[in-house]
Amino acid sequence: MLLGEYQHSLDDKGRLAVPAKFRKTLSDGVVVTKGMEGCLYLYPTEEWLKFAGALSKLPINRADSRAFSRLLLGGANHSEIDSQGRILVPEYLRRYAGVSGKAVIVGLYNHAEIWDEEKWKEYRAKVEERGDEIAERLGELGI
Numbered sequence: 001m002l003l004g005e006y007q008h009s010l011d012d013k014g015r016l017a018v019p020a021k022f023r024k025t026l027s028d029g030v031v032v033t034k035g036m037e038g039c040l041y042l043y044p045t046e047e048w049l050k051f052a053g054a055l056s057k058l059p060i061n062r063a064d065s066r067a068f069s070r071l072l073l074g075g076a077n078h079s080e081i082d083s084q085g086r087i088l089v090p091e092y093l094r095r096y097a098g099v100s101g102k103a104v105i106v107g108l109y110n111h112a113e114i115w116d117e118e119k120w121k122e123y124r125a126k127v128e129e130r131g132d133e134i135a136e137r138l139g140e141l142g143i
Contacts, residue, residue, distance in 0.1 A: 001025065002044075002107035007117065009102055014094055015086040019105055022112065023085055030087055032114070034075035037123060040089070040097045040114040045078070047110045052076075089114070 006019040018026060031048040035041040043051060055073060058065035075096070079087040094100060102117035115123070127134070 001109060002112045003109065004107045006105045006107075007102065008105060010089065010094070010099060011086075014089050014091060015082070016089050016103060016105075016114065017084075017086050018081055019107075020085065022105075022107065023081060026081055029078060029080050031076050031078050032087065032089055032093055033072050033077065034093065034096050035113055038097055038116075038119055040093055040099070041072075042087075042105070042112040042114055044111070048076075051111075 002022050002025060004019070004021065008017045008019070010016050018030075026042075026044050029045045031043045031045060033041050033043075052073060055069045058069060060066060075093065077090050077093060079089075081087055089099070097114065097116060098119060099114060099116045104115045104117050104120040106113045106115065106120070
C-alpha cells in the first residue's frame with residue numbers, strides 16, 4: 001500500500017529516491033508513465049500489469065481510447081530500484097512533468113504520483129479550496 005506525501009530531489013542523472021515506506025511494495029520494480037494534471041504515475045509492476053490489461057481492452061475503434069492508451073502505455077518506462085533506493089526517471093518523462101530538482105511523491109494506495117514540488121503545491125492548494133464541493137460530488141457517487 002502506498003500512502004503519504006514525501007519530498008525528494010532528483011540528482012543530475014534523473015535518479016529519484018523512493019520513500020523507504022514504499023520500497024517493499026515496489027521491490028519487484030516499477031513502471032513510471034505520463035499522468036494527468038502534469039504529474040507522473042508510478043506503479044508497482046504487478047499493479048501496472050492489471051492497469052495495462054484494462055487499457056488493452058479499450059475499444060480501438062474509438063479515438064479517445066487510442067489516444068489515452070498511447071499516452072500511458074507509449075510513455076511508460078520500467079525501472080528497478082537500485083541499491084540506494086532510487087529509480088531512474090527518463091528525461092522525456094521529467095520534461096513532460098516539468099520535474100527537475102525537487103519532487104513530491106504522493107501515495108495513492110495502489111500507485112503513486114511524482115510531481116514537481118511547485119506544481120504540487122499549486123494543485124494541492126486548489127483542491128483544498130474545493131474540498132467540500134468535491135466531497136459533496138463524491139457523496140453523490142456513493143463514496
